[in-house]
Amino acid sequence: MSYFDNIPVEFYVFCSAVFGAALGSFYHVCVVRIPEERSIVSPPSSCPVCGEAIPWYNNIPILSYFFLGAACPYCKTPIPARYVIFEALTAAAFMGVTARFGFSTATLVYLLFVSDLLIISGIDWDHQYIPDELNIPMSFIALGLGALAQYTGAFPLLMVQTFWDALIGLAVGGGLIWSIRAIGTMVFQQEAMGFGDVKLMAFLGGFLGWQEALLCIFLAALTGSAAGLGLKLTGKLEKYGKIPFGPYLALGAYLCLMFGPEFLNWYLEPFRGM
Numbered sequence: 001m002s003y004f005d006n007i008p009v010e011f012y013v014f015c016s017a018v019f020g021a022a023l024g025s026f027y028h029v030c031v032v033r034i035p036e037e038r039s040i041v042s043p044p045s046s047c048p049v050c051g052e053a054i055p056w057y058n059n060i061p062i063l064s065y066f067f068l069g070a071a072c073p074y075c076k077t078p079i080p081a082r083y084v085i086f087e088a089l090t091a092a093a094f095m096g097v098t099a100r101f102g103f104s105t106a107t108l109v110y111l112l113f114v115s116d117l118l119i120i121s122g123i124d125w126d127h128q129y130i131p132d133e134l135n136i137p138m139s140f141i142a143l144g145l146g147a148l149a150q151y152t153g154a155f156p157l158l159m160v161q162t163f164w165d166a167l168i169g170l171a172v173g174g175g176l177i178w179s180i181r182a183i184g185t186m187v188f189q190q191e192a193m194g195f196g197d198v199k200l201m202a203f204l205g206g207f208l209g210w211q212e213a214l215l216c217i218f219l220a221a222l223t224g225s226a227a228g229l230g231l232k233l234t235g236k237l238e239k240y241g242k243i244p245f246g247p248y249l250a251l252g253a254y255l256c257l258m259f260g261p262e263f264l265n266w267y268l269e270p271f272r273g274m
C-alpha cells in the first residue's frame with residue numbers, strides 16, 4: 001500500500017485530460033512544422049494570416065477556441081476546427097490510457113506511445129508520409145522496454161513482457177505489412193502502401209505483441225476500407241486522392257491497447273480445449 005493508492009483513479013484521469021489537451025496543442029504544432037523542417041519550439045504560435053503573436057491567455061487548449069468564437073482576435077480569420085479536434089482527441093486518448101492503466105509505469109509508456117501515434121497520424125493525414133525520426137526509434141524503444149520488463153520487473157502492466165515477444169511482434173507486424181505491400185504492388189502495378197507503414201507496423205507489433213499486431217492490422221483494414229467506401233459513396237474520394245493508412249493503423253493500435261486482450265479472450269474462448 002503506498003500513498004498513491006489512496007488517490008482515486010478519476011483524479012489521474014482528470015489530470016491526464018488537462019495534460020493531454022495542452023500537449024495536443026503542442027503536437028499540432030509538431031504536425032504542421034516537422035514536415036516543413038521548422039523548429040517546433042520557436043517562434044511561439046502566431047496567426048498564420050496576420051502574423052500577430054498569440055498570448056498565453058488566448059492559447060488555452062480547447063477553451064480559447066470557443067472563447068474567441070473560432071476566429072483570430074486580431075484579424076478575425078476563422079480558426080480551422082482541426083486545432084480543437086486534435087486537442088480534444090489527444091485529451092480523450094490520454095484519458096483512455098490513464099483509466100485503463102491507472103497510476104503505473106505502463107501509463108507513462110503508453111502516453112508516449114499514443115503521443116507519437118497522434119503526431120504520425122496528423123502528418124500522414126496531411127502529407128501521406130511518416131517521418132523516420134518518429135518511426136524508427138520507436139522499434140528500439142519497444143525492444144528496450146521488452147528487455148527492461150523482462151529483467152527488472154519495473155513494467156508489470158505492459159502488454160509485452162519480454163525482449164523476445166517484442167522482437168517477434170516487430171517481425172510479424174512489419175513482415176505482414178511488407179508482404180501485403182509487395183503483393184499489392186505486384187497486383188496493382190503501383191505502390192500500394194508506403195514503406196513508412198511497414199516501419200510503423202513493425203514498432204506497433206513491438207509494443208503490442210504479435211497476436212495484438214494481427215488484430216491491429218485487421219482493425220486498420222476494416223476502418224480504412226469503411227472510410228474509403230464512405231468517401232467513394234459521397235463522391236469525395238477524388239478530392240482526397242490517396243487515403244493514408246497510418247492513421248488507421250494508429251487507430252487499430254489504440255483499440256488493441258484499450259480492448260485487445262479482452263477481445264482476443266472472448267474471440268478465442270470457443271477454440272479452447274478443442
Ligand SMILES: [Zn+2]
Nearest residue numbers: 047050072075
Ligand atoms: Zn490573425
